Structures are given as C-alpha cells and as structure tokens.
Amino acid sequence: MNAPSTTHYPAAPTAQKLETHTLSVLVDNEPGVLARVIGLFAGRGYNIESLTVSETEHRQHLSLITIVTTGTPMVIEQIKHQLDRLVPVHHVVDMTLAGNAIERELAMVKVKGKGDNRVEALRLADAFRARVIDATTESFVFEITGATDKIEQFINLMLPLGLVEVARTGIAAIMRGPEGM
Amino acid sequence: MKGNVMTREMTGAEMVIQALADQNVEHVFGYPGGAVLPIYDAIFSQNQVRHILVRHEQGAVHAAEGYARSTGKVGCVLVTSGPGATNAVTGLTDALCDSIPIVCITGQVPTHLIGNDAFQECDTVGITRPCTKYNYLVKRIEDLPRVLHEAFHIASSGRPGPVVVDVPKDIQFAKGVYSKPKDFPHTGYKPKLKGDMDKIKQAIDLMAHAKRPLFYTGGGVVNSGKAACDLLRELVKLTGYPITSTLMGLGAFPAADPKWIGMLGMHGTLEANMAMHDCDVMICIGARFDDRITGRLDAFSPGSKKIHVDIDPSSINKNVKADVPIVGDCAHVLEDMIRLWRTGAIHPDKKSLQMWWTQIDNWRSRKSLAYRSSNDVIKPQYAIQRLYELTKDKDVYITTEVGQHQMWAAQFYGFQEPNRWMTSGGLGTMGYGLPASVGVQLAHPKSLVIDIAGEASVLMTMQELSTAVQYRLPIKIFILNNNYMGMVRQWQELLHGGRYAESYSEALPDFVKLAEAYHAHGIRCAKPADLDRAIKEMIAIDKPVLFDCVVDPKENCFPMIPSGRAHNEMLLGDAGVSAEDAITEEGKVMV
Numbered sequence: 001m002n003a004p005s006t007t008h009y010p011a012a013p014t015a016q017k018l019e020t021h022t023l024s025v026l027v028d029n030e031p032g033v034l035a036r037v038i039g040l041f042a043g044r045g046y047n048i049e050s051l052t053v054s055e056t057e058h059r060q061h062l063s064l065i066t067i068v069t070t071g072t073p074m075v076i077e078q079i080k081h082q083l084d085r086l087v088p089v090h091h092v093v094d095m096t097l098a099g100n101a102i103e104r105e106l107a108m109v110k111v112k113g114k115g116d117n118r119v120e121a122l123r124l125a126d127a128f129r130a131r132v133i134d135a136t137t138e139s140f141v142f143e144i145t146g147a148t149d150k151i152e153q154f155i156n157l158m159l160p161l162g163l164v165e166v167a168r169t170g171i172a173a174i175m176r177g178p179e180g181m
Numbered sequence: 182m183k184g185n186v187m188t189r190e191m192t193g194a195e196m197v198i199q200a201l202a203d204q205n206v207e208h209v210f211g212y213p214g215g216a217v218l219p220i221y222d223a224i225f226s227q228n229q230v231r232h233i234l235v236r237h238e239q240g241a242v243h244a245a246e247g248y249a250r251s252t253g254k255v256g257c258v259l260v261t262s263g264p265g266a267t268n269a270v271t272g273l274t275d276a277l278c279d280s281i282p283i284v285c286i287t288g289q290v291p292t293h294l295i296g297n298d299a300f301q302e303c304d305t306v307g308i309t310r311p312c313t314k315y316n317y318l319v320k321r322i323e324d325l326p327r328v329l330h331e332a333f334h335i336a337s338s339g340r341p342g343p344v345v346v347d348v349p350k351d352i353q354f355a356k357g358v359y360s361k362p363k364d365f366p367h368t369g370y371k372p373k374l375k376g377d378m379d380k381i382k383q384a385i386d387l388m389a390h391a392k393r394p395l396f397y398t399g400g401g402v403v404n405s406g407k408a409a410c411d412l413l414r415e416l417v418k419l420t421g422y423p424i425t426s427t428l429m430g431l432g433a434f435p436a437a438d439p440k441w442i443g444m445l446g447m448h449g450t451l452e453a454n455m456a457m458h459d460c461d462v463m464i465c466i467g468a469r470f471d472d473r474i475t476g477r478l479d480a481f482s483p484g485s486k487k488i489h490v491d492i493d494p495s496s497i498n499k500n501v502k503a504d505v506p507i508v509g510d511c512a513h514v515l516e517d518m519i520r521l522w523r524t525g526a527i528h529p530d531k532k533s534l535q536m537w538w539t540q541i542d543n544w545r546s547r548k549s550l551a552y553r554s555s556n557d558v559i560k561p562q563y564a565i566q567r568l569y570e571l572t573k574d575k576d577v578y579i580t581t582e583v584g585q586h587q588m589w590a591a592q593f594y595g596f597q598e599p600n601r602w603m604t605s606g607g608l609g610t611m612g613y614g615l616p617a618s619v620g621v622q623l624a625h626p627k628s629l630v631i632d633i634a635g636e637a638s639v640l641m642t643m644q645e646l647s648t649a650v651q652y653r654l655p656i657k658i659f660i661l662n663n664n665y666m667g668m669v670r671q672w673q674e675l676l677h678g679g680r681y682a683e684s685y686s687e688a689l690p691d692f693v694k695l696a697e698a699y700h701a702h703g704i705r706c707a708k709p710a711d712l713d714r715a716i717k718e719m720i721a722i723d724k725p726v727l728f729d730c731v732v733d734p735k736e737n738c739f740p741m742i743p744s745g746r747a748h749n750e751m752l753l754g755d756a757g758v759s760a761e762d763a764i765t766e767e768g769k770v771m772v
Contacts, residue, residue, distance in 0.1 A: 028369060031318070032306060043311050074498060081495035087315040087335060090369045 016072040020049065021096040022103060022173050023080065026181060028088040029055045029063040036086050037065060046071060046079050050105075050148075052170040062090070066173050091181050095173045102176060106169045107151045112139045113162030121161045128154045139164070193325050194219035194353040197259075197286055200329035202229040203362055204284075206257045208248065208623055209233070210241040214261025215301060216288030219353035233623065233652060236644035238265050240616035242272020242343075243642070246281045247617030250603045251578055252624045253406060255337050258285040263301030266347075267308065271610060273343045274312040278607025279429060280404055282341035284332045285313075291351040292320055305347045314342030320349070322357035330362040339372025340493040341404055372492060376509030376517060384464070384488040384505045385521045391462035392533035393540075394422040397445065400429030400606065401467020401491060402511045403599045409512035410434070410599045413466065416519050421534065423541055425453035427468050429606040432596035442541060443550075446474040447742050448588040451549035451751060452541050454740070457482050458748035459540070465489045467511045470500040471607070472744070480747035490514045549740045550592050551756040559709050561586065561661045561732040565593040565633065568659060571716050576628045578621045580604065582614040582638030585667035585738045590633040592738075612641030615658060619645055622654040629657070629720065636662040636729075637686050646699045649725040657719050657726045660692060663734040671737045675752070696727035707731035 027033050034053055041048050050068040055061065069079060076094070083092045095101035109130070111121045118140075125132065125142050128150070134141035144154055148171060155166055175181070191199065197220050201209060210233045213221045224232050235241040238260045245256025256276075260269050266287045276283045290299040306318045315335050317328045325348070332344040388394060396417060402409050410433045417424050417440050424434050425445040434441055443450030445457055457463070463485045468474070470489075475481040481501060489496075489503035490511060497506040507514055552562045565586075579594055580603040581587040587604055596602050603621060605613035614632040622630040632639070639660055649656050661667075669684040696703030702722050706715035706729070719726045739754035 032310070035307070036310060039310055074502075078495060078499055081497075081499075085493065085495050087370045 016074075018070050019073060019076060019096075020068060020070045021076050021094055022101065022171060023067045023069065023083070024091075024093045024095055024173055024181060025065040025067060025083055026090040027063050027065060027086075028090070029061040030088055033063070033088045034065070036088065037067075037083065040082055040086065041069075041079075044078075044082065046075065050170040052172050066171055068171055093181050095175070098175060100176045101173045103147055103171050103173045104145055105148055105151055105171050106143065106145045107155070108133070108167045109142045109144060109155060109158055110139060110164040110166070111142065111158050111162050112164050114138055117161045121158060124154070124157050124161075130154065189359060190356055191359050192219065192223070192353065193322055193348060193355050193357065194223040196325050196357065196359045197329065197348065197353070198223045198227060198230055199359055200326065200362075201257060202227075204255070204330070204333045206230055206255070209257040209259050210235055210244045210248075210620065211259030212238050212241060212261065212265060214265050214288060216262035216290055216350050217259060217265075217286075217353075219350065220259060220286070220288070220348075232259070233619075233648065235616065235619075235648050237642065238268035239271050239612070240619070240642050240645040240648065242269050242276065242283065242285065243610070243613050243616035244620035244623075244645070244648075245283050245285075246272065246276050246279075246613075247580055247603050247620030248624050249281050249283060249620075250617075251600050251621045253600060255282040255284055255333055256620065258283060260285065261288045261301065262290055262305065263303045265301075266303055266305040270308060270312055271608075273309055273345065275605055275608040275610045275613065276343040277312050277314065279605065280341050280400060281343070282336040283343035284336050285343060285345045287345055287347045288353070289318070289347045289349040292349045293351070295349065305345065309345045312343070313345050314340075316345035316347065318347045318349075319352055322352055322355040325352065325357065326360045333362070335370065339370075340401075372510075373508050374492075374510040374513050376490065376507040376514040378517065380505055380507045381514060381517045382521060384507060385518060385525060385527070387462050387486050387488060387505060388420065388422075388464060388522075389525065389527040389529060391422075392530055393456075393459060393461040393537045394420070394464065394534075395456050395460040395462070396422055396424035396464045396466065397426070397457065397468055398424065398430045398433055398466045399427040399468025402430055402433040403467075405467065405492075405511035407599065409467075409510075409515060412512055412515035412519060416515055416522070419519065419522055420529065422464075423456060423538070425449070425456065427471070427474055427606070428591055428604060430468060431591060431602045432599045435597040436595035437597055442545070444591050446471075447476070447744070448592065448738055448740065449742075450592075451547055451740055451753065451757075452544035454742065454748040454751060455544050456541055460485045463487045465503075466515070467491060469496040472500070475500060476742045476750075477745050477747045482748070547753075547758045549751075549753055549757050551758070552736070552739075552754060553756045555733065556709055558733045559707065559712060559730060561589050561663065561736055562593055563709065564659075564661060564712065564730050564732060565589050567712050568631070568633070568716055569594045571713065572629060572631065572720065575720075576625075577601065578603070578618075578625060578628055578630045580614040580617040580621060580630070580632045582632070582634045582641075583609045583611045584635045584638055584669075585663070585671065585736075586633055586635045586638075586661040588668075588738045589661070594633070611638040613638075615639055615642050615656075616645040616648075618656040618658070619648050619652075619654055622649070622656050623652070626654075630654075631657045631659055634658055634660045635667060636660050636664070636689060636692075637666045640690075643695070646696075646701055646725060646727070650700050653724070655723050655725055657728060659719070659728045660730060661732050662689075662692070662729050663732050663736065664689065665734055667736075668738070674737065675741075675743065692727050692729035696725075699725075699727075701725040701727055703727050703729065705729040705731065
C-alpha cells in the first residue's frame, strides 16, 4: 500500500467564462410543466436571469417559455439538451446563437414627485417613448417597452426623480424574418 | 375481468389492472394501503396479473428493477399514497440513475382532498418529479387509459426510466370507457434511434486510422437489447480492438474473450484504465463518462479522439467533449458501423495495433487484481472466485448490494452474457440486491439467483427475505461478512487517517439464526478449506439461503483511483507484479 500522504479529494474545477443566452422553449401547457422546467434549473444548479411564460397557441395548448440564463458554453449546451429531454417539451431554440432574434420587455415604472422633478420625469418619458398609464397630482405610472438595456437606462434616470417601484414582465423573444420556430 | 371489446366501460381501478394485462405485465410488486384499496379489489377478482406482496415499498421498486433488468421488460409497482409513495422514492431514483424501465402506480387521496393535508396525503408528483423520467396525476377518468399506456411507452422507449402514475381514490371508483394501447401521437416525445450517417462515417474513418484504439462500453448496450450486444461482439471481432466496460455494461461482451481487458474506472483493472489514458481513439458506446469512470476530468485520456454513441443527447458533452457525437440507439448505430466497416475496404495499421496489444499485455502482466491468499481466513476475492468457479456452468443471475463486495463481484465474477448482472451503479443504493434478486427469481424461476451482499447493506432490506420465503423463491444471499461497512472503512483508512468513525458493524445478528427465524436456510463458513463444500450445499438447497461467509475484515479493494485522480494515478494492492516499464513515466511517480 502506497497512498501519498496528501488528500485524495479533488480540487474544485477552475472557473470558465460565462455567457448569457436567451432560450425559447415550446411546451405542452399541462399542469406542472413550469415546475419541471424550474425544477430542472434548481436541481442541476443552473441560473435563471429572466423567465416569461404564457400560452401562445390556445388550440394546441402550447405555451412559450422564454428563459434568459448564464453559464459556460458547455453548461448552456447541457441546459438545452436537458430541457429538450423533458417529455412535454417540443422545441428548444437558442435565440442568442440563432443571432437574429428580437428581444423585448415591458416595464411599468411608478415615479412620485412634484415641481421640476415631475416635469423632468415626463420629458424623459417622452424621449424614451414611455406612455403615462396612471397619474395623480404627485405621481405617474409609465409603461415602457424595449430591450432590457433601454429599460435599465430609463429606470436609472427615474431613480433620482422619485422612483417608487417597478414591475417588469421579463424578456419575450422572437426571430426576425418569415420563418417560425 | 370479462368482456373482450376494444372499448368498454369499467372502473378506474379495473382499468389499471386491464392496462397492466394489456401491456403484458405478469407480475406487479406492491403493498396495499387505504388509497389503493379499489385497485387491490380489482386484483382480487382476476388472474391475469399476479401481485407480489413485498415488505417495504423500496423493496417493491428494487424487485421490479431486478425483474426489468433481467428480462428487458418493464417492471411494475403498485403502492399506496403518502408513505407508500415516499418509501418508493429511493427505488425510483435508483431506476432513473441506471435507466431501468419502471411503471409505478401510486394511490392518492380523493381529488377533492388533494391539497388539504389529508391523511396519508403527500405531493407525490411534486416529490417524484426530479426522480422519474415522467410522472402524471390523473384527475379525470377520461385520461386514465391513455396515461397508463403512455406511461409504459415512455418508461420503455428512448433512454428507459421510471414513470409514476398517481391515481386518486375517487378516480379508481369512477366509471369510464377503457381503450386498448395504440400508438399515441405524442408530439413532444420522439426518441431518435438512427444515428446521423455522416457522423458514423467520420467515426469509422477515425477508427480505421487508429493506432491505439479502445472500445469503452456501458449499460446503454445492455438496455438496447440482445441484438446490440451481438452487434458489439461482431464489431470487436471485426476490428480486433480491445474493449473495456463500465460496471453497468458488464456481460454485454464476454469476459472470457481475450479482447476483454476488464472493467474500468475507480476499481477497474490497471490495463483498462491505462489503456483509457493512453488510447488515441476512444469508441464510447452507451456509457456516460461518469465521475467514477473518468477520475480527474482535466487529465482524462488527454491524447484521444472521442467517439460517443448515446441515445440521450444530454449525455453527450456533459462531462467530456466528444469529437464525434452520435445520437442514436446502440443497436442501430452499431449495425451501421459494421456495414460501413465491412464495405469500406479498411486496413487498420497492423504494426501499431500489435504494439498497442503488446503494451496492454504488459499492463495485464502486472496482475492488478492479485491479492495475498491465506489458509486461515477467507479472502473476499477468493470467496467470489470460488463462487464463480462453482456456478459458472449453471444458468446463473447475480445481484449485489453496494460497497466492497460489489466491486469484488464486478472484478472476479466473469460475466459472459447480458442481463445476468443486476447492481445499483448510479445511485449506489445499499439494500438493492436482496429485493432485486426476488424480482429476478420470479422472472426466472428455474435459474440460480445469487445476491452477493455485504453484511451492512443486506440488513437495510433484510425484511424482503420474508417475501422470498412466502413465494418460495430460492434466492441465495451470499454475504461477505467483514464486520465493517467495508468501503467506508477503506476510505477512512486511505483518506481520513484511519479514524474509523461509525463504520464498524456493531451488534450484528447471528445470520444463521436469522435465516431460521425467517424459515429460510442459514449457512456459516469461516475457513477457506470449507468454502467449496459450503457453496455446493448452498446451491443444492431448494429454498432461500442466507450464507454468512466470514471474510478478512481488513482487506481493501484494489486497484483504486482515488476520486479526483487521473487514470494513471492508480493505487495498487501490494500483491501485484511490479514491472517498472509497464507504466508511463508520469504514472510511476504515483503508483
């Protein structure tokens, strides 16, 4: 017997570069399907940055789940295969790899303030093409649609002007051009 | 059940049993309870499906696994709600890890009580979601026939696995129209069987020009069926390349063939692991690069091109990057490979192959499985060797528990045919072997079924001996009793400074008396000279036997790749042949 004196346990693997990908997952809209998808991410230690779900084809009971996730390229590939393996999953499309996808998000932004701040908020909202969907004498709720960075930028601008709270839908994505998934 | 129309009205409980019968289920392993009583009522009034009463629901699933793995059919389980379902979870997870087709019917409280914390209620579909291939909660009687048949289809196709069907009690009572199994146009679930032809051509091209090729095969070949095993044998014969296999793949290729270089991985042979490390083309068929196989990933077979055939795309590129990934069923892909090899006018580099075999024989000559024999105490390896010699000419099936005895069984029992070896590989479930042998013996009543066990493991599911006695299943439980949780003790010796925390099997029962208490037969053997006679006695007795084989408590299982080490960093026992030039420079430092 000639065991070395140092530990035989392995060192943790070294970190690799992370990437962010948007995945469109077409699923049967059946009870528990979202739990399966989320459980997969939780159980295998994957990240969810954003998640959007809604039934998109009522007649066939199909829902589209849009997930934004981060991981090494190998992990992202794993995620896609693991998703595809779930019985109620029809398609998994990596919108980031496909390269020509449009991504949009909707946010409702509540801002409270009076005087110059209130005027400035309204002006900026106009510049960002945000709509006023509720107003009181001391507040606005804006509705803004766009790519994530545009919404982030708008929220950052509202911060000093009296930002109260934000509700966001998460990302929906679709391919450009005539072809479907 | 009377009536023979394709569709007719019956209760949900009757549908469950009718569906099992229509799916050719002969045996269902189960345990009754409040929420499945209507189904048990349906069992009572028919004789197409035989119910086997186990003593614990975990035992039911393991028995169904043994049944499934030794026959290639779907194993079937019936348990009640709440504790019945939670007790089955270990078995379901085991079946998921080892890709065993199981359909498990669980009872559930009536639909109007679901979510009310009713008596014996648990969220069965929630609990079993991550440990099944798929699961259903049936809330409408109209869905029940479709779901039952779909469950069998999903469990047995593609990469097999366990499927749970949770049936509330009111659905069991409800009346509906039953329909026979047919093809279901399940749009989302279509396993791919044929491999991509371009990829298979690439693989054949790589194989044809290999200088140091190696087949690395796994449980996927066994799951693919007898045809896949025959095709594998043919391809190995055609190419003349060496072959190693994982724990789960044993028997797909005969251990007696000279091309066989033993099991690989943590307790694999030196020749198999060194060949993995040094090969230039690795042909992986139906295996999944598990951490017990690869050891340290960044030092895993650094110089090889890897061909990976698997039916599950998520197994490819999970741990190890494949150069030629082929998604498909082993039998289909092997068939294409053989055809291309035959028609391709391929001339492998004979000189390089000769050198490769010389190198492998060199590693073989170190006899990495050697151990120091003794006349005073039974060495566990010796016990397995004798068991093999005395049973190899019989129609024999082997199951195991988990630990040292399992690894010794894999190393020293030569498997020549598939479906003869039932072991818990992925999950490593102590207590698997005894109930599994119950399932195997039921499927093969005339065969010799042996559970090679450890004294710690076997106590985890000992109650199933009662099942074996009830159904007159003459299983042989061959316990390598070393008074320790042997593998735990070995790791503590090697990795934790010999501090044997809680690994001593204190207060063991007298296994001979225990056997008698169960109305089985007990044998104890502690001397090497008595072993052959005792094994022969065990084989001759036509009832369950508990064989207490008292072995050397200090023996370790070698060779061993400590977890996180590379294939050429094996620890060898002190009985092997030292041949300095049989190992690479890098390996010498460690070995």
